[in-house]
Amino acid sequence: MTGTRGFAAQLAEDLGPEDLRHVLNVFRGDLDRLSEVLRVSAAAGDGASFRRAAHSLAGAAGAVGAQALEQACRLAMTRADIGAAQMPGVAADIAALCQGALAELAAFAGGLDRA
Incomplete structure (x- = not known):
């Protein structure tokens, strides 16, 4: 996850800790939902749905x-x-x-609580 902490730190600076927590919660929900779509699409052999889910996950990760x-x-x-x-x-x-x-970002967010 090279770069995640640096980017998250920049977000925390720009947004503040509370808004960053909100962004991370949205990200968590997106990952849960989209990784399930990816898994189901893969199991079904549905290439179009698989690629759409991968595209959406890439955007969320970015x-x-x-x-x-x-x-x-x-x-x-x-x-x-x-x-x-x-x-x-x-x-x-x-x-x-x-x-x-998610683990890396949760650890980062946990550090916000201690700061």
């Missing part, structure tokens, strides 16, 4: 500076060689990156 997640999602939405058989594995990899981004 909004909070979760660079590794954003890059993985952008790759998933643009790679023509990801077929139905590969989609579940890619979705699982992205889900792991989602959890990592």
Whole structure:
């Protein structure tokens, strides 16, 4: 998640801690919802829905500076060689990156409470 903390710190400075917490809560909800859409699309072999979900996840990740997640999602939405058989594995990899981004951002937000 290189860059997430730096970007989140910039957001905290620009928005303040309370607004940053709100942004992070929205991000958490988006990740939960979109990673589930990605998983279901992958299981169904629905490439169009899979790519739309990856696109939406990339945007959400970019909004909070979760660079590794954003890059993985952008790759998933643009790679023509990801077929139905590969989609579940890619979705699982992205889900792991989602959890990592959430953990890192939660730790950052927890630091706001101690500051």
